[in-house]
Every structure is written in structure tokens, then in C-alpha cells.
Amino acid sequence: MSLTEFSARAPLASRNLFLPKVTMPTLGEMKRQGKPISALTAYDYPTARLVDETGIDLILVGDSLAMVMLGHENTLAVTVDEMLHHTRAVRRGTRRALVVADMPFGSYHDAVNQGVANAIRLVKEAGAEAVKIEGPRVELVRALVDAEVPVVGHLGLTPQSVLRMGGYRVQARTLDAVLQLQADAFALAHAGAGAIVLEGIPREAAAAITAALPIPTIGIGAGPDCDGQILVFHDLVNLTFAPAAKFVRRYGDASALFRSAVERYRLDVEHHAFPSDAESYHLPESARQLLSIGLDAEDARDNADAMVNRDAREEMNQA
Numbered sequence: 001m002s003l004t005e006f007s008a009r010a011p012l013a014s015r016n017l018f019l020p021k022v023t024m025p026t027l028g029e030m031k032r033q034g035k036p037i038s039a040l041t042a043y044d045y046p047t048a049r050l051v052d053e054t055g056i057d058l059i060l061v062g063d064s065l066a067m068v069m070l071g072h073e074n075t076l077a078v079t080v081d082e083m084l085h086h087t088r089a090v091r092r093g094t095r096r097a098l099v100v101a102d103m104p105f106g107s108y109h110d111a112v113n114q115g116v117a118n119a120i121r122l123v124k125e126a127g128a129e130a131v132k133i134e135g136p137r138v139e140l141v142r143a144l145v146d147a148e149v150p151v152v153g154h155l156g157l158t159p160q161s162v163l164r165m166g167g168y169r170v171q172a173r174t175l176d177a178v179l180q181l182q183a184d185a186f187a188l189a190h191a192g193a194g195a196i197v198l199e200g201i202p203r204e205a206a207a208a209i210t211a212a213l214p215i216p217t218i219g220i221g222a223g224p225d226c227d228g229q230i231l232v233f234h235d236l237v238n239l240t241f242a243p244a245a246k247f248v249r250r251y252g253d254a255s256a257l258f259r260s261a262v263e264r265y266r267l268d269v270e271h272h273a274f275p276s277d278a279e280s281y282h283l284p285e286s287a288r289q290l291l292s293i294g295l296d297a298e299d300a301r302d303n304a305d306a307m308v309n310r311d312a313r314e315e316m317n318q319a
């Protein structure tokens with residue numbers, strides 16, 4: 001049990017208190033006004049709260065959770081049910097940011113109606129406010145928009161194509177490939193996508209597409225000229241147990257912080273230094289006396305239990 005206040009009514013921290021809710025149209029408006037879109041992944045309630053309360057515009061429940069949360073080698077294994085589970089938690093922790101859920105591998109690759117059905121589950125059962133799909137799946141985007149599901153596209157290095165690509169490689173390295181990527185981005189925009197993630201492409205390609213496209217681009221490993229940027233939360237805070245990719249900037253070292261906290265806790269337990277007397281509940285004086293004069297063992301236990309419980313309840317109520 002933890003008495004930490006996680007209720008939906010807990011006060012909002014810091015700067016998002018007065019900021020309006022971000023919706024898919026907000027992203028288009030930000031592009032028009034030249035305001036950069038900040039985006040991060042989150043996969044659970046506390047991370048979503050932290051990210052949301054700091055004023056990040058878009059939270060992606062990425063299928064990268066397969067790797068950073070569940071320890072898989074790539075993103076292919078994560079299921080629709082797992083995405084639902086994590087999206088629900090993120091939605092509970094988010095008030096302002098737009099919550100986008102990734103459609104996992106296999107949830108839309110078979111048929112358009114399969115993709116629509118799974119996207120509707122993410123909206124209806126988990127509270128996703130948009131879904132993200134990888135690749136130039138124009139027909140699916142059109143069908144999703146017809147079904148009232150906002151869509152974020154994802155082009156360039158699409159991790160669900162890892163087997164076909166033979167690894168994670170920077171894409172669009174030739175003029176032809178850039179032109180194809182630009183055509184795909186336009187096709188997605190015309191089909192109704194509200195934004196497009198551009199991943200792992202040369203800066204110049206991302207800049208050209210961003211300048212030409214009517215909808216925002218959100219880059220990861222695509223240089224600084226996109227309309228917004230996204231990173232995987234665990235990369236940002238060094239919780240991945242792997243060297244960072246070239247495009248990652250580490251803004252904190254949660255790994256070192258957590259290791260040190262856990263290590264100090266373990267040492268304190270081993271040395272009887274935790275918990276202290278101040279971190280303990282106490283019997284009321286009367287019960288202490290009863291205990292010390294040595295009642296019959298069973299009576300003493302009953303009396304003490306009742307008092308400890310009452311005492312603990314009172315202390316918790318005051319906390």
C-alpha cells in the first residue's frame with residue numbers, strides 16, 4: 001500500500017494548470033502559428049502525470065513499450081490487449097496532452113476493417129484520442145477518419161518493418177527516396193492524417209517535407225526543422241540499459257538515481273537503519289503499559305492489535 005495521492009483531483013503541478021486541452025486540430029494550429037510541438041512517450045500512470053504536468057503537448061503510448069517496458073528485442077511482440085492496458089493507465093494520468101496510442105504490429109496489416117476495429121477499441125476501451133499507424137497506408141487512414149478516429153501517420157524508419165529492412169537503418173538517403181517519402185506524406189495528409197511522425201531520415205529530407213506539408217511533422221532522428229519533436233521517455237532519462245542513438249539527448253540519469261536509492265535502502269535494511277522509530281507506529285501509552293505488565297499472551301495480543309489498528313487509522317487519517 002502507498003498513501004501517495006494519485007487521485008484525479010490532486011492539484012496539478014506547475015505550468016499546465018492554465019493551458020487548454022490539446023486536440024488534433026490544436027496541432028495543426030500550432031504548425032500555422034509556428035509553435036513547436038513537444039511530444040514524449042509514456043506507458044504508465046505516474047510517467048503520464050509527470051509528462052503531462054510539465055506541459056508536453058502530445059503523449060504517445062508507443063509500441064516501443066514492447067522494448068523499454070516489457071524487455072522484448074523489438075516492437076513486434078506487443079499486442080492490442082497490452083496497448084489497451086497501458087493506454088488506459090496513461091489516459092488516467094493525463095489531462096491536457098493529446099493521448100495517441102500506437103496500433104501494434106499485426107493489428108492493421110491484414111485488412112482495413114481489422115485496423116478500424118482495433119483503432120476503435122483503443123479509443124472506446126482505453127480513451128485514446130488518436131491512433132498512430134506506420135507506413136503509407138492511405139486507404140486505412142481514410143477509413144479511420146471516416147470512422148471519426150484521428151490518425152497520426154509514421155514514415156521513414158518504421159520500426160515495425162525491422163525484419164523487412166534487416167535492421168534499423170536511416171531511410172530516404174537518395175533523392176528518389178526523399179521524393180517517394182514526400183509523396184507518401186502528402187497522400188497521408190490528403191487522406192486525413194492530422195500529423196506525421198518522421199523517424200530516422202536526413203535533416204534535409206525532413207525539412208523539405210515539413211515546409212511543403214499542410215499538416216505538422218513530428219521528428220525523431222529527423223533533425224531540428226520538423227514542426228515538433230518526440231523522444232522515447234526512457235531514452236530521455238537513461239532507463240534503457242543500452243547506448244543512446246545519435247539523435248537522443250539524455251536530460252537526466254534515472255538509472256543512476258534509482259540505483260543509488262535502491263542501494264541505500266538495501267544497506268539501511270541490512271544495517272537495521274530502516275525503519276527508524278519515527279517511521280514506526282506506536283501503541284498508546286495504556287496499551288504499552290498493558291504489554292509491559294505481561295497480560296496473558298492472547299489477551300495482550302488482542303488488546304494491542306485493536307489499539308494498534310485504531311492508532312494507525314488515526315495516524316493515516318491525519319496524514
Ligand code: KIV
Nearest residue numbers: 041062063064197220
Ligand atoms: O513507439 C514509439 O515510441 C514511436 C516513437 C519512436 C515515435 O513510435
